[in-house]
Amino acid sequence: MGVSAPVNLAAVAADLSDLWNPRVVGRINEMLVKVARIEGEFVWHQHDDTDELFLVLSGELTIALPEAEVSLGVGDCYVVPRGVRHRPSATPGTTIALLEPAGVVNTGEAGGDRTAAVDQAI
Amino acid sequence: MGVSAPVNLAAVAADLSDLWNPRVVGRINEMLVKVARIEGEFVWHQHDDTDELFLVLSGELTIALPEAEVSLGVGDCYVVPRGVRHRPSATPGTTIALLEPAGVVNTGEAGGDRTAAVDQAI
Structure with missing residues (x-):
């Protein structure tokens, strides 16, 4: 089998110019590793069928939850459990890695014009 | 529900003193996030039922594969695909995050005296 190359998450994320548009950079079993550039406030949403892991690569991410806020x-x-409403927001220059199963819609059940293409490659 | 705190992967890993003894710091669906301090050469082994993700937090990790070496x-x-034999080795001061399903044995099918307790908490 071929050997796929290592991915530097922060370097790949730093090359992104569009906001709130996660890109797939790897796969482990049924889960995808994605990176995204984010800034400002996203929409409140939830994912009923899966937890979602956030890892901050640069900047500052705040995740508003129904009864708390995580910085x-x-x-x-940080892992947002399935079924929990959340609203990410971030300072300019923030990049993150995400881990979630293939097929997850970024806006969850909320939909709307912030919805990005699902499982888009880099 | 309660809000579990964010985990700084590098900071938690830096507090570990024992080698090659992964500790669980989080869970996403059926997968566990672990951190470990590693140094020197581990044993050749493989995991037949799961891919395994490595993320370097400090130091340098080399993963020897049957026909290549990844630095x-x-x-x-880097994700080692299921069923692929690999032998991690690392410089002093190396810490890593791992992602793999609950129940994975660190030495895979190889066993032996480098085998750590499975899914040990921090």
């Missing part, structure tokens, strides 16, 4: 700096990792 | 620095991420 994440570089290297911080 | 990873800080922030580099």
Whole structure:
């Protein structure tokens, strides 16, 4: 079998110019590793069928939850449990890695014009 | 529901003193996020039922594969596909994050005295 190359998550994410448009950079079993550039406030949404892992690569990410707010700096990792409404927001220059199964829609059940193409490659 | 705290992967890994003894720091669906301090050469082994993701938090990790060798620095991420024999080795001061399903034995099918407790908490 061929050997796929290592991916530097922060470097790949730094090359992205569009916002809130996650790109797939790897796969482990049924889960996809994605990176995204984000800034400002996203929409409230939830994923009923899966947890979602966030890892901050640069900048600052805040995840608003129904009864709390979680603040994440570089290297911080947080898992939003399935079925929990959340609204990510981020300072300019923020990049993140995401881990979630293939097929997850970024806006969850909320939909709307912030919905990105599903499982888009880099 | 309660809000579990964010985890800084590099900071948690830096506090580990024992080698090749992965600790669980989070869970996403059926997968566990683990951190470990590693140094020197591990044993050749494979995991027949799952891919395994490595993310370098500090130091340098080399993954020997049957017909190649992959070198990873800080922030580099690599997935060893299921069924592929591999032998990690690392420079002193190396810490990593791992992603794999619950129940995976660190030495895979090889066993032996490098086998750590399965899914041990921090």
